[in-house]
Amino acid sequence: MPDPAPSAVPAPAAPAAAAVTQPTRAGLAFIAGLGAAVIGAVLWALITVTTKYQIGFMAVGVGLLVGWTVQRTGRSGAPVLGILGAALAFFGCVLGDLLSAAPFIAEGKGVPLMSAVAEVLTNPSLDVAILTATFDVMQIVFYAIAIYEGYKFARRPVSG
Secondary structure, rough: OOOOOOOOOOOOOOOOOOOOOOOHOOOOOOOHHHHHHHHHHHHHHHHHHHOOOOOOHHHHHHHHHHHHHHHHHHHOOOOOHHHHHHHHHHHHHHHHHHHHHHHHHHHHHHOOOHHHHHHHHOOOOHHHHHHHOOHHHHHHHHHHHHHHHHHHHHHHOOOO
């Protein structure tokens, strides 16, 4: 009589590789992201003043720079990093718009550039006036894209 067929019991599955998560370095990500927002805002202002034209997609560049920086320093992809990236991207956009106005204010008032920058950075009512005077509907679109990019890039976990 032939031997019975071996049992068709499947072999136990190998244990799934545990997900390797990096610790979230939110403090470092905040500091680096803030630096990226300021650098992006200064570059935005330099380009705006040089071309004498407000280029809306500069906001997208600020969002990408901030999101990438937060992602590279935060490393984990945790939700808090996305929020940080979005908030700092928005801050960088507003700061870029405000710093772009400073050279024109300096020229109009006949004061040194750094005096105009100091006035812009310390006078909230002037800031509201600048943002209101330079407001454009497309600005909302570009700010929204920048905020989304800041969030999206910051949420990516760093591999390796």
